[in-house]
Amino acid sequence: MDDKYLRKLLIVGMTSLVRRAKYNPATVDPRLADRLARKPTRVATVAMANKTARTIWAIMVRGDIYRTGHRPALAA
DSSP states (O other), X not given: OOOHHHHHHHHHHHHHHHHHHHHOGGGSOHHHHHHHHHSOHHHHXXXXXXXXXXXXXXXXXXXXXXXXXXXXXXXX
């Protein structure tokens, strides 16, 4: 199902990160800075919100915990 309120919250949260990146670029994730350099601001914001939603979904489905800096093993 589609939850418009959840989507709105994710976009507002990512907008906050984008604004922080604009005023203090040294503290943001390099992936966000790279995406902002390549894409328009709104596109980058929605893309990061989508990535966050997919991460949350994967953690919930697997019953796992969030690990900062986790690098998944690539399939051969």
